[in-house]
């Protein structure tokens with residue numbers, strides 16, 4: 354059955370929720386290529402920073418074909434949050450998501466992220482104010498509570514629903530837990546029971562079987578899968594297929610992982626420029642190659658790459674190690690095809706220019722709002 358989030362109808366029950374430093378435009382385009390329907394979200398962006406640092410609007414760049422995608426904002430000043438939400442709407446977001454779950458001290462030491470679970474009146478005011486300022490659906494992501502003595506996710510969710518939230522995502526841990534222990538899916542079930550709006554259960558889904566178990570145990574409408582997708586975007590279509598057909602596809606071939614690792618790396622360099630793109634891609638390359646038998650020495654070298662050319666060389670050697678000359682040929686063919694499509698030599702003409710991944714940002718579209 355389709356999930357309705359306000360005016361937005363979802364065909365998929367699978368959601369890739371925000372991950373700072375991960376769910377950027379490049380990552381989302383990789384997921385979208387292999388899973389046409391899952392719901393996606395940007396990295397979180399500070400509502401306050403959006404007012405003073407124009408470069409931050411880049412987090413809100415959306416691909417033309419990536420719908421449905423939401424933009425996640427964080428902050429605690431209702432008017433500032435409304436301003437950010439309007440910008441998100443103008444950038445083409447299908448929904449705005451408010452972060453009320455981030456546990457990081459840098460965020461919570463104000464009243465942002467999960468700190469809002471200790472300030473339900475303020476959280477309500479934020480939701481009401483943001484809701485009144487946009488025409489697209491509003492969703493909220495939160496945890497079970499601040500700590501074990503204050504697990505208020507059920508009442509908190511009910512309050513958000515009353516204030517105008519169209520759906521919620523619940524990570525089954527408290528703020529105090531950060532990522533320790535196991536996500537409590539039973540508690541997520543209680544939140545689901547207490548609410549009428551769609552609930553996405555979140556926490557510890559690393560295999561398609563986990564997704565089904567979470568859906569069944571918590572009775573939630575959808576499942577949000579974050580860390581499991583790191584270097585493993587195929588998890589999403591595998592979950593989708595398993596939910597929809599009961600057919601459990603195996604993981605991708607190692608060569609496929611290596612090709613995707615390269616495309617991710619080169620995409621980041623094209624979109625973010627040589628320095629930032631190379632830096633960020635080192636982490637992703639590590640994720641993609643984890644689990645490939647014998648890959649440790651190659652992985653160590655991948656953490657040192659200076660450009661996409663270095664990555665291509667090391668990944669080609671790895672391709673040969675896993676599948677011999679044919680593996681290497683298949684990998685290099687994919688590299689050549691990418692170069693042909695985007696007209697660049699990896700590592701040579703990739704300095705601070707943007708290439709194939711086009712982000713249609715119209716800054717004039719976001720200027721009409723008076724800053725609060």
Ligand SMILES: Cc1cc2nc3c(=O)[nH]c(=O)nc-3n(C[C@H](O)[C@H](O)[C@H](O)COP(=O)(O)O)c2cc1C
Pocket residue numbers: 370371372373374375396397425452454455494524555556557558577578579580581
């Ligand atoms: C690297 C990283 C960055 C994250 N950034 C965000 C964020 O920007 N906003 C947010 O609401 N949650 C963020 N999260 C939390 C995830 O969305 C998710 O709630 C959490 O990882 C639990 O789900 P999982 O077990 O599927 O990973 C982040 C998690 C990770 C690992």
